[in-house]
Amino acid sequence: MSVRIATWNINSVRLRIGLVAKLVAEHAPDVLCLQETKCADDCFPLKEVRKLGYEHVAIHGQKGYHGVATFSRLPFVTTARERWADKDDARHLATTFAAGPLEGVTLHNFYVPAGGDEPDPAINPKFAHKLQFLEELTSWSTRIAETGGRIMVGDLNIAPHPDDVWSHKQLLKVVSHTPVETEGMDAMRVAGRWVDAVRAHSPYPEKLFSWWSYRSQDWTVNDRGRRLDHIWASEDIVARSTGVSVLREARGWERPSDHVPVILDIA
Template sequence: MRAPMKKLKIATWNINSVRLRIGLVCRLLKEHNPDVLCLQETKCPQGQFPSSPLKELGYTHIAESGQAGYHGVAIVSRLPLNQIAVRSFCKKQDCRHIAAVIGEREPIIIHNLYVPAGGDEPDRTINEKFGHKLDFVAELEHWFGNGSVPEKHHGIVVGDLNIAPLENDVWSHKQLLKIVSHTPVETTGLTAAQKAGNWVDLIRQHIPPEEKVYTWWSYRAHDWELSNRGRRLDHIWATPDLARRSNGIEILREARGWTQPSDHVPVMATLKF
Protein backbone atom coordinates (compact mmCIF):
# COMPACT_ATOMS: atom_id res chain seq x y z
CA MET A 1 0.00 0.00 0.00
CA ARG A 2 1.43 3.39 -1.01
CA ALA A 3 2.29 5.66 1.93
CA PRO A 4 0.18 8.83 2.16
CA MET A 5 1.70 12.11 1.06
CA LYS A 6 3.35 14.17 3.81
CA LYS A 7 3.41 17.29 1.70
CA LEU A 8 2.63 18.33 -1.84
CA LYS A 9 4.53 20.94 -3.79
CA ILE A 10 2.76 22.02 -6.95
CA ALA A 11 4.10 24.47 -9.51
CA THR A 12 2.56 26.28 -12.47
CA TRP A 13 4.41 27.92 -15.34
CA ASN A 14 3.51 29.38 -18.71
CA ILE A 15 6.60 28.09 -20.48
CA ASN A 16 5.95 29.70 -23.90
CA SER A 17 7.15 26.66 -25.93
CA VAL A 18 8.19 23.60 -23.99
CA ARG A 19 10.47 22.26 -26.71
CA LEU A 20 12.36 25.54 -26.91
CA ARG A 21 12.69 25.79 -23.12
CA ILE A 22 12.93 22.17 -21.97
CA GLY A 23 16.30 23.01 -20.41
CA LEU A 24 14.63 25.61 -18.20
CA VAL A 25 11.95 23.11 -17.21
CA CYS A 26 14.67 20.67 -16.16
CA ARG A 27 16.43 23.41 -14.22
CA LEU A 28 13.27 24.19 -12.31
CA LEU A 29 12.70 20.53 -11.48
CA LYS A 30 16.29 20.02 -10.34
CA GLU A 31 16.53 23.17 -8.24
CA HIS A 32 13.04 23.31 -6.70
CA ASN A 33 11.76 19.73 -6.75
CA PRO A 34 8.02 20.21 -7.16
CA ASP A 35 5.96 17.04 -7.01
CA VAL A 36 3.73 18.30 -9.81
CA LEU A 37 4.44 20.88 -12.51
CA CYS A 38 1.63 22.28 -14.65
CA LEU A 39 2.70 23.93 -17.90
CA GLN A 40 0.77 26.22 -20.19
CA GLU A 41 1.40 27.48 -23.72
CA THR A 42 3.43 24.38 -24.52
CA LYS A 43 3.02 25.03 -28.28
CA CYS A 44 3.69 21.35 -28.88
CA PRO A 45 1.72 18.96 -31.10
CA GLN A 46 0.12 16.06 -29.28
CA GLY A 47 2.58 13.18 -29.04
CA GLN A 48 5.69 15.33 -29.49
CA PHE A 49 6.07 16.46 -25.89
CA PRO A 50 9.78 16.24 -24.86
CA SER A 51 9.24 13.74 -22.07
CA SER A 52 12.58 11.87 -22.01
CA PRO A 53 14.65 14.40 -20.00
CA LEU A 54 11.79 14.79 -17.53
CA LYS A 55 11.46 11.06 -17.00
CA GLU A 56 15.21 10.87 -16.37
CA LEU A 57 14.64 13.26 -13.47
CA GLY A 58 11.93 11.03 -12.00
CA TYR A 59 8.90 12.74 -13.50
CA THR A 60 7.53 9.65 -15.14
CA HIS A 61 3.86 10.62 -15.21
CA ILE A 62 2.94 13.08 -17.95
CA ALA A 63 -0.46 14.14 -19.27
CA GLU A 64 -0.65 16.49 -22.22
CA SER A 65 -3.13 18.23 -24.46
CA GLY A 66 -1.26 19.82 -27.32
CA GLN A 67 -1.57 21.26 -30.79
CA ALA A 68 0.87 22.65 -33.32
CA GLY A 69 2.04 26.18 -32.75
CA TYR A 70 -0.48 27.48 -30.24
CA HIS A 71 -1.78 27.00 -26.71
CA GLY A 72 -1.32 23.57 -25.12
CA VAL A 73 -1.20 22.41 -21.51
CA ALA A 74 0.54 19.57 -19.69
CA ILE A 75 0.91 18.07 -16.23
CA VAL A 76 4.30 16.60 -15.30
CA SER A 77 4.39 14.60 -12.08
CA ARG A 78 6.40 12.30 -9.85
CA LEU A 79 3.08 10.99 -8.56
CA PRO A 80 0.70 8.80 -10.57
CA LEU A 81 -1.90 10.73 -12.54
CA ASN A 82 -5.36 9.21 -12.64
CA GLN A 83 -8.64 10.10 -14.33
CA ILE A 84 -6.93 12.34 -16.89
CA ALA A 85 -9.47 14.49 -18.70
CA VAL A 86 -9.66 17.52 -20.95
CA ARG A 87 -12.47 20.02 -21.27
CA SER A 88 -13.23 22.24 -24.25
CA PHE A 89 -14.54 25.74 -23.70
CA CYS A 90 -16.61 27.92 -26.02
CA LYS A 91 -16.99 24.95 -28.40
CA LYS A 92 -13.33 25.27 -29.40
CA GLN A 93 -10.85 22.40 -29.41
CA ASP A 94 -7.89 24.61 -28.53
CA CYS A 95 -6.12 22.71 -25.76
CA ARG A 96 -6.61 25.11 -22.87
CA HIS A 97 -7.43 22.64 -20.10
CA ILE A 98 -6.25 19.35 -18.70
CA ALA A 99 -7.12 17.71 -15.39
CA ALA A 100 -5.80 14.77 -13.41
CA VAL A 101 -6.34 13.24 -9.99
CA ILE A 102 -3.45 12.51 -7.64
CA GLY A 103 -3.56 10.65 -4.36
CA GLU A 104 -5.73 7.77 -3.24
CA ARG A 105 -6.61 8.24 0.43
CA GLU A 106 -7.31 11.95 -0.10
CA PRO A 107 -7.72 12.41 -3.86
CA ILE A 108 -6.98 15.83 -5.30
CA ILE A 109 -8.21 16.92 -8.70
CA ILE A 110 -5.87 19.38 -10.41
CA HIS A 111 -7.21 21.63 -13.14
CA ASN A 112 -4.53 23.19 -15.34
CA LEU A 113 -5.89 26.13 -17.34
CA TYR A 114 -4.71 28.54 -20.00
CA VAL A 115 -7.27 31.31 -20.35
CA PRO A 116 -7.24 33.22 -23.67
CA ALA A 117 -5.14 36.38 -23.67
CA GLY A 118 -7.87 38.43 -25.32
CA GLY A 119 -6.00 40.47 -27.90
CA ASP A 120 -5.23 44.18 -27.58
CA GLU A 121 -8.57 45.98 -27.73
CA PRO A 122 -10.93 45.54 -24.73
CA ASP A 123 -14.10 45.73 -26.80
CA ARG A 124 -15.82 42.57 -27.90
CA THR A 125 -17.74 44.38 -30.63
CA ILE A 126 -14.52 44.95 -32.58
CA ASN A 127 -12.23 42.31 -31.08
CA GLU A 128 -13.36 38.70 -31.36
CA LYS A 129 -10.49 37.53 -29.14
CA PHE A 130 -11.69 39.66 -26.27
CA GLY A 131 -15.20 38.30 -26.64
CA HIS A 132 -13.81 34.78 -26.59
CA LYS A 133 -11.95 35.53 -23.36
CA LEU A 134 -15.05 36.89 -21.64
CA ASP A 135 -17.11 33.91 -22.77
CA PHE A 136 -14.40 31.52 -21.57
CA VAL A 137 -14.39 33.08 -18.10
CA ALA A 138 -18.19 33.05 -17.95
CA GLU A 139 -18.15 29.36 -18.80
CA LEU A 140 -15.57 28.82 -16.06
CA GLU A 141 -17.93 30.47 -13.58
CA HIS A 142 -20.78 28.14 -14.53
CA TRP A 143 -18.58 25.05 -14.44
CA PHE A 144 -16.90 25.92 -11.13
CA GLY A 145 -20.33 26.27 -9.58
CA ASN A 146 -21.53 22.96 -10.98
CA GLY A 147 -19.21 20.03 -10.45
CA SER A 148 -15.61 20.85 -11.32
CA VAL A 149 -14.58 19.07 -8.10
CA PRO A 150 -15.99 15.54 -7.69
CA GLU A 151 -17.56 14.52 -4.40
CA LYS A 152 -15.02 13.57 -1.71
CA HIS A 153 -12.16 15.19 -3.63
CA HIS A 154 -9.99 18.17 -2.81
CA GLY A 155 -9.47 20.62 -5.66
CA ILE A 156 -6.73 22.82 -7.11
CA VAL A 157 -6.88 25.24 -10.05
CA VAL A 158 -3.60 26.44 -11.49
CA GLY A 159 -2.52 28.20 -14.62
CA ASP A 160 -2.10 31.30 -16.68
CA LEU A 161 -5.51 32.87 -16.20
CA ASN A 162 -4.40 35.98 -18.12
CA ILE A 163 -6.19 38.31 -15.69
CA ALA A 164 -4.67 40.35 -12.86
CA PRO A 165 -7.72 40.77 -10.61
CA LEU A 166 -6.54 43.04 -7.79
CA GLU A 167 -5.22 46.61 -7.80
CA ASN A 168 -1.78 45.50 -6.62
CA ASP A 169 -1.61 42.70 -9.18
CA VAL A 170 -0.44 45.28 -11.72
CA TRP A 171 2.23 47.94 -11.70
CA SER A 172 -0.35 50.73 -12.10
CA HIS A 173 -4.02 50.11 -11.43
CA LYS A 174 -5.03 53.50 -12.83
CA GLN A 175 -3.03 53.21 -16.05
CA LEU A 176 -4.07 49.61 -16.79
CA LEU A 177 -7.83 49.93 -16.26
CA LYS A 178 -8.30 50.06 -20.03
CA ILE A 179 -5.62 47.49 -20.82
CA VAL A 180 -6.58 43.88 -21.52
CA SER A 181 -5.91 41.68 -18.46
CA HIS A 182 -6.98 44.32 -15.91
CA THR A 183 -10.19 45.83 -17.27
CA PRO A 184 -13.15 45.83 -14.86
CA VAL A 185 -15.18 43.43 -16.99
CA GLU A 186 -12.34 40.89 -16.85
CA THR A 187 -11.53 41.26 -13.17
CA THR A 188 -15.22 41.10 -12.25
CA GLY A 189 -15.64 37.97 -14.35
CA LEU A 190 -12.66 36.19 -12.83
CA THR A 191 -13.73 37.10 -9.30
CA ALA A 192 -17.19 35.71 -10.02
CA ALA A 193 -15.65 32.46 -11.31
CA GLN A 194 -13.49 32.19 -8.21
CA LYS A 195 -16.46 32.74 -5.90
CA ALA A 196 -18.61 30.26 -7.83
CA GLY A 197 -16.17 27.47 -6.95
CA ASN A 198 -15.42 28.82 -3.48
CA TRP A 199 -11.76 28.84 -4.48
CA VAL A 200 -9.12 30.35 -2.20
CA ASP A 201 -6.37 32.38 -3.90
CA LEU A 202 -3.26 30.88 -2.31
CA ILE A 203 -0.93 33.66 -3.42
CA ARG A 204 -3.06 36.26 -1.68
CA GLN A 205 -3.60 33.98 1.31
CA HIS A 206 0.12 34.33 1.99
CA ILE A 207 0.85 37.77 0.51
CA PRO A 208 -1.48 40.58 1.64
CA PRO A 209 -3.49 42.36 -1.08
CA GLU A 210 -1.73 45.59 -0.12
CA GLU A 211 1.57 44.25 -1.52
CA LYS A 212 2.52 44.32 -5.19
CA VAL A 213 2.86 40.84 -6.72
CA TYR A 214 3.74 40.02 -10.32
CA THR A 215 4.33 36.81 -12.27
CA TRP A 216 4.71 38.25 -15.79
CA TRP A 217 6.92 40.93 -17.32
CA SER A 218 6.62 41.86 -20.99
CA TYR A 219 9.30 41.02 -23.52
CA ARG A 220 8.83 44.56 -24.83
CA ALA A 221 10.54 46.11 -21.81
CA HIS A 222 14.14 47.09 -22.53
CA ASP A 223 15.02 46.28 -18.91
CA TRP A 224 12.16 44.33 -17.33
CA GLU A 225 13.78 44.27 -13.89
CA LEU A 226 14.51 47.99 -13.74
CA SER A 227 11.12 49.09 -15.05
CA ASN A 228 9.31 46.35 -13.06
CA ARG A 229 6.05 46.85 -14.92
CA GLY A 230 4.62 43.45 -14.13
CA ARG A 231 1.25 41.79 -13.75
CA ARG A 232 0.02 38.80 -11.73
CA LEU A 233 -1.45 36.61 -14.45
CA ASP A 234 -0.56 33.19 -13.01
CA HIS A 235 -2.60 31.74 -10.18
CA ILE A 236 -2.97 28.84 -7.77
CA TRP A 237 -6.38 28.39 -6.19
CA ALA A 238 -7.52 25.65 -3.82
CA THR A 239 -10.67 24.44 -2.15
CA PRO A 240 -10.90 25.75 1.43
CA ASP A 241 -9.96 22.39 2.96
CA LEU A 242 -6.68 22.40 1.04
CA ALA A 243 -6.08 26.11 1.57
CA ARG A 244 -5.96 25.48 5.30
CA ARG A 245 -3.05 23.12 4.66
CA SER A 246 -1.10 25.60 2.57
CA ASN A 247 2.05 26.68 4.36
CA GLY A 248 3.92 28.58 1.68
CA ILE A 249 3.99 30.16 -1.74
CA GLU A 250 7.00 30.91 -3.95
CA ILE A 251 7.14 33.18 -6.97
CA LEU A 252 10.41 32.47 -8.77
CA ARG A 253 11.08 35.98 -10.01
CA GLU A 254 14.70 35.18 -10.85
CA ALA A 255 13.55 32.80 -13.60
CA ARG A 256 12.59 35.85 -15.67
CA GLY A 257 16.33 36.54 -15.88
CA TRP A 258 17.36 33.05 -17.00
CA THR A 259 18.81 32.63 -20.47
CA GLN A 260 16.09 32.77 -23.15
CA PRO A 261 13.32 32.96 -20.54
CA SER A 262 9.58 32.80 -20.71
CA ASP A 263 7.88 36.10 -19.98
CA HIS A 264 6.12 34.32 -17.10
CA VAL A 265 7.79 32.89 -14.00
CA PRO A 266 6.96 29.73 -12.04
CA VAL A 267 4.63 29.94 -9.06
CA MET A 268 4.79 27.18 -6.44
CA ALA A 269 2.61 26.27 -3.48
CA THR A 270 3.35 23.78 -0.70
CA LEU A 271 0.60 21.90 1.14
CA LYS A 272 1.03 19.81 4.30
CA PHE A 273 -0.89 16.61 5.00
Protein backbone atom coordinates in the same frame (compact mmCIF):
# COMPACT_ATOMS: atom_id res chain seq x y z
CA MET B 1 5.02 14.29 4.00
CA SER B 2 4.43 17.39 1.91
CA VAL B 3 3.78 18.10 -1.75
CA ARG B 4 5.10 20.96 -3.87
CA ILE B 5 3.02 22.08 -6.87
CA ALA B 6 4.41 24.46 -9.48
CA THR B 7 2.67 26.16 -12.39
CA TRP B 8 4.47 27.91 -15.24
CA ASN B 9 3.60 29.35 -18.63
CA ILE B 10 6.71 28.04 -20.37
CA ASN B 11 6.09 29.67 -23.79
CA SER B 12 7.30 26.64 -25.81
CA VAL B 13 8.32 23.51 -23.94
CA ARG B 14 10.75 22.29 -26.61
CA LEU B 15 12.54 25.64 -26.71
CA ARG B 16 12.80 25.85 -22.92
CA ILE B 17 13.07 22.25 -21.71
CA GLY B 18 16.46 23.24 -20.28
CA LEU B 19 14.76 25.84 -18.10
CA VAL B 20 12.27 23.20 -16.96
CA ALA B 21 15.26 21.09 -15.89
CA LYS B 22 16.73 24.09 -14.06
CA LEU B 23 13.47 24.65 -12.18
CA VAL B 24 13.31 20.99 -11.18
CA ALA B 25 16.95 20.92 -10.06
CA GLU B 26 16.61 24.06 -7.93
CA HIS B 27 13.08 23.76 -6.54
CA ALA B 28 12.06 20.08 -6.89
CA PRO B 29 8.32 20.35 -7.53
CA ASP B 30 6.45 17.07 -7.06
CA VAL B 31 3.85 18.24 -9.55
CA LEU B 32 4.61 20.63 -12.40
CA CYS B 33 1.92 22.17 -14.59
CA LEU B 34 2.95 23.93 -17.79
CA GLN B 35 0.94 26.16 -20.10
CA GLU B 36 1.52 27.43 -23.62
CA THR B 37 3.59 24.37 -24.46
CA LYS B 38 3.10 25.05 -28.22
CA CYS B 39 3.68 21.42 -29.05
CA ALA B 40 1.59 18.64 -30.60
CA ASP B 41 1.35 15.53 -28.44
CA ASP B 42 3.47 13.39 -30.76
CA CYS B 43 6.32 15.93 -30.63
CA PHE B 44 6.36 16.44 -26.87
CA PRO B 45 9.79 15.91 -25.22
CA LEU B 46 8.58 13.05 -23.01
CA LYS B 47 11.99 11.41 -22.76
CA GLU B 48 13.49 14.56 -21.23
CA VAL B 49 10.57 14.93 -18.83
CA ARG B 50 10.93 11.38 -17.57
CA LYS B 51 14.65 11.90 -17.04
CA LEU B 52 13.65 14.63 -14.59
CA GLY B 53 11.89 12.01 -12.46
CA TYR B 54 8.27 12.41 -13.54
CA GLU B 55 6.75 9.02 -14.26
CA HIS B 56 3.21 10.31 -14.60
CA VAL B 57 2.61 12.69 -17.50
CA ALA B 58 -0.55 14.09 -19.07
CA ILE B 59 -0.38 16.31 -22.13
CA HIS B 60 -2.93 18.18 -24.18
CA GLY B 61 -1.22 19.94 -27.04
CA GLN B 62 -1.53 21.30 -30.53
CA LYS B 63 0.98 22.41 -33.11
CA GLY B 64 2.41 25.88 -32.53
CA TYR B 65 -0.24 27.24 -30.16
CA HIS B 66 -1.64 26.91 -26.65
CA GLY B 67 -1.15 23.54 -24.94
CA VAL B 68 -1.02 22.34 -21.32
CA ALA B 69 0.91 19.56 -19.61
CA THR B 70 0.97 18.09 -16.11
CA PHE B 71 3.96 16.11 -14.76
CA SER B 72 3.81 14.30 -11.44
CA ARG B 73 5.84 12.09 -9.15
CA LEU B 74 2.50 11.01 -7.66
CA PRO B 75 0.21 8.71 -9.67
CA PHE B 76 -3.03 10.08 -11.02
CA VAL B 77 -5.95 7.94 -12.12
CA THR B 78 -7.99 10.09 -14.46
CA THR B 79 -7.26 12.61 -17.13
CA ALA B 80 -9.92 14.83 -18.68
CA ARG B 81 -9.68 17.35 -21.49
CA GLU B 82 -12.71 19.63 -21.71
CA ARG B 83 -13.76 21.77 -24.66
CA TRP B 84 -14.24 25.47 -23.87
CA ALA B 85 -15.86 28.42 -25.61
CA ASP B 86 -16.76 26.51 -28.79
CA LYS B 87 -13.14 25.85 -29.74
CA ASP B 88 -10.94 22.77 -29.71
CA ASP B 89 -7.94 24.69 -28.37
CA ALA B 90 -5.73 22.73 -25.98
CA ARG B 91 -6.36 24.77 -22.84
CA HIS B 92 -7.34 22.37 -20.05
CA LEU B 93 -6.24 19.19 -18.31
CA ALA B 94 -7.76 17.58 -15.22
CA THR B 95 -5.96 14.92 -13.22
CA THR B 96 -7.09 13.13 -10.05
CA PHE B 97 -4.40 11.77 -7.76
CA ALA B 98 -4.48 8.12 -6.74
CA ALA B 99 -2.12 8.07 -3.75
CA GLY B 100 -0.08 10.12 -1.32
CA PRO B 101 -0.96 13.41 0.38
CA LEU B 102 -3.12 14.46 -2.60
CA GLU B 103 -5.09 11.22 -2.89
CA GLY B 104 -8.54 12.01 -4.28
CA VAL B 105 -7.63 15.63 -5.12
CA THR B 106 -8.40 16.84 -8.64
CA LEU B 107 -5.95 19.27 -10.22
CA HIS B 108 -7.13 21.48 -13.09
CA ASN B 109 -4.44 22.98 -15.32
CA PHE B 110 -5.74 25.93 -17.41
CA TYR B 111 -4.48 28.28 -20.08
CA VAL B 112 -7.12 31.00 -20.44
CA PRO B 113 -7.12 33.01 -23.71
CA ALA B 114 -5.10 36.22 -23.61
CA GLY B 115 -7.80 38.22 -25.38
CA GLY B 116 -5.85 40.29 -27.90
CA ASP B 117 -5.15 43.99 -27.57
CA GLU B 118 -8.53 45.74 -27.85
CA PRO B 119 -10.87 45.29 -24.84
CA ASP B 120 -14.07 45.50 -26.92
CA PRO B 121 -15.82 42.22 -27.77
CA ALA B 122 -17.79 43.94 -30.55
CA ILE B 123 -14.66 44.56 -32.60
CA ASN B 124 -12.18 42.07 -31.16
CA PRO B 125 -13.18 38.38 -31.54
CA LYS B 126 -10.28 37.32 -29.30
CA PHE B 127 -11.62 39.39 -26.42
CA ALA B 128 -15.15 38.06 -27.01
CA HIS B 129 -13.72 34.55 -26.88
CA LYS B 130 -11.95 35.30 -23.60
CA LEU B 131 -15.14 36.62 -22.00
CA GLN B 132 -17.07 33.54 -23.16
CA PHE B 133 -14.36 31.32 -21.71
CA LEU B 134 -14.61 33.20 -18.41
CA GLU B 135 -18.40 32.82 -18.34
CA GLU B 136 -18.07 29.08 -18.89
CA LEU B 137 -15.46 28.86 -16.14
CA THR B 138 -17.91 30.54 -13.79
CA SER B 139 -20.70 28.10 -14.66
CA TRP B 140 -18.30 25.19 -14.26
CA SER B 141 -17.11 26.55 -10.91
CA THR B 142 -20.70 26.77 -9.72
CA ARG B 143 -21.26 23.09 -10.54
CA ILE B 144 -18.27 21.92 -8.49
CA ALA B 145 -18.51 24.47 -5.67
CA GLU B 146 -19.67 22.00 -3.03
CA THR B 147 -16.83 19.56 -3.56
CA GLY B 148 -13.55 19.65 -1.70
CA GLY B 149 -10.17 18.49 -2.84
CA ARG B 150 -9.91 20.91 -5.79
CA ILE B 151 -6.95 22.81 -7.15
CA MET B 152 -6.93 25.10 -10.18
CA VAL B 153 -3.64 26.37 -11.53
CA GLY B 154 -2.40 28.09 -14.63
CA ASP B 155 -2.07 31.19 -16.70
CA LEU B 156 -5.53 32.67 -16.19
CA ASN B 157 -4.46 35.82 -18.06
CA ILE B 158 -6.20 38.19 -15.64
CA ALA B 159 -4.60 40.34 -12.94
CA PRO B 160 -7.58 40.68 -10.58
CA HIS B 161 -6.55 43.33 -8.05
CA PRO B 162 -4.93 46.80 -8.15
CA ASP B 163 -1.91 45.33 -6.34
CA ASP B 164 -1.57 42.63 -9.01
CA VAL B 165 -0.43 45.21 -11.60
CA TRP B 166 2.25 47.87 -11.70
CA SER B 167 -0.34 50.64 -12.25
CA HIS B 168 -4.05 50.11 -11.66
CA LYS B 169 -4.96 53.48 -13.16
CA GLN B 170 -2.92 53.05 -16.34
CA LEU B 171 -4.08 49.48 -16.99
CA LEU B 172 -7.82 49.87 -16.48
CA LYS B 173 -8.31 49.90 -20.26
CA VAL B 174 -5.65 47.29 -20.99
CA VAL B 175 -6.64 43.67 -21.61
CA SER B 176 -5.99 41.50 -18.50
CA HIS B 177 -7.00 44.21 -16.01
CA THR B 178 -10.20 45.74 -17.40
CA PRO B 179 -13.22 45.85 -15.06
CA VAL B 180 -15.20 43.34 -17.12
CA GLU B 181 -12.36 40.83 -16.70
CA THR B 182 -11.56 41.46 -13.04
CA GLU B 183 -15.23 41.48 -12.04
CA GLY B 184 -15.82 38.31 -14.05
CA MET B 185 -12.89 36.62 -12.38
CA ASP B 186 -14.18 37.58 -8.94
CA ALA B 187 -17.60 36.19 -9.85
CA MET B 188 -15.92 32.92 -10.82
CA ARG B 189 -14.03 32.82 -7.53
CA VAL B 190 -17.19 33.37 -5.50
CA ALA B 191 -19.23 30.91 -7.59
CA GLY B 192 -16.71 28.14 -7.07
CA ARG B 193 -15.88 29.01 -3.47
CA TRP B 194 -12.28 29.18 -4.63
CA VAL B 195 -9.54 30.54 -2.38
CA ASP B 196 -6.61 32.42 -3.92
CA ALA B 197 -3.84 30.33 -2.38
CA VAL B 198 -1.07 32.75 -3.34
CA ARG B 199 -2.74 35.71 -1.66
CA ALA B 200 -3.58 33.55 1.37
CA HIS B 201 0.16 33.54 2.06
CA SER B 202 1.16 36.88 0.46
CA PRO B 203 -1.82 39.09 1.25
CA TYR B 204 -2.63 42.48 -0.23
CA PRO B 205 -1.40 45.22 -0.40
CA GLU B 206 1.88 43.52 -1.29
CA LYS B 207 2.65 44.00 -4.98
CA LEU B 208 3.12 40.65 -6.66
CA PHE B 209 3.77 39.93 -10.36
CA SER B 210 4.34 36.77 -12.42
CA TRP B 211 4.65 38.27 -15.93
CA TRP B 212 6.76 40.99 -17.50
CA SER B 213 6.46 41.88 -21.19
CA TYR B 214 9.18 41.03 -23.69
CA ARG B 215 8.62 44.55 -25.07
CA SER B 216 10.33 46.09 -22.06
CA GLN B 217 14.01 46.79 -22.70
CA ASP B 218 14.87 46.15 -19.06
CA TRP B 219 12.07 44.61 -17.03
CA THR B 220 14.11 44.91 -13.81
CA VAL B 221 14.27 48.71 -14.01
CA ASN B 222 10.65 49.68 -14.67
CA ASP B 223 9.15 46.52 -13.06
CA ARG B 224 5.94 46.84 -15.07
CA GLY B 225 4.58 43.44 -14.19
CA ARG B 226 1.22 41.76 -13.76
CA ARG B 227 0.09 38.72 -11.76
CA LEU B 228 -1.46 36.55 -14.46
CA ASP B 229 -0.51 33.13 -13.10
CA HIS B 230 -2.56 31.69 -10.28
CA ILE B 231 -3.10 28.83 -7.87
CA TRP B 232 -6.63 28.58 -6.51
CA ALA B 233 -8.00 25.77 -4.38
CA SER B 234 -10.90 24.67 -2.25
CA GLU B 235 -10.75 25.82 1.35
CA ASP B 236 -9.66 22.43 2.70
CA ILE B 237 -6.58 22.41 0.47
CA VAL B 238 -5.58 25.98 1.30
CA ALA B 239 -5.92 25.15 5.00
CA ARG B 240 -3.21 22.50 4.47
CA SER B 241 -0.91 24.80 2.48
CA THR B 242 2.26 25.99 4.16
CA GLY B 243 3.73 28.55 1.78
CA VAL B 244 4.01 30.01 -1.71
CA SER B 245 6.82 31.27 -3.90
CA VAL B 246 6.74 33.41 -7.04
CA LEU B 247 10.12 32.84 -8.69
CA ARG B 248 10.82 36.32 -9.94
CA GLU B 249 14.44 35.40 -10.63
CA ALA B 250 13.34 33.05 -13.42
CA ARG B 251 12.45 36.06 -15.59
CA GLY B 252 16.17 36.76 -15.70
CA TRP B 253 17.25 33.27 -16.78
CA GLU B 254 18.79 32.84 -20.23
CA ARG B 255 16.17 32.95 -23.01
CA PRO B 256 13.36 33.10 -20.41
CA SER B 257 9.63 32.83 -20.68
CA ASP B 258 7.85 36.12 -20.06
CA HIS B 259 6.11 34.35 -17.15
CA VAL B 260 7.72 32.93 -14.00
CA PRO B 261 6.85 29.81 -11.98
CA VAL B 262 4.45 30.00 -9.04
CA ILE B 263 4.82 27.35 -6.32
CA LEU B 264 2.50 26.12 -3.56
CA ASP B 265 3.56 23.78 -0.74
CA ILE B 266 0.89 21.57 0.84
CA ALA B 267 1.35 19.58 4.05
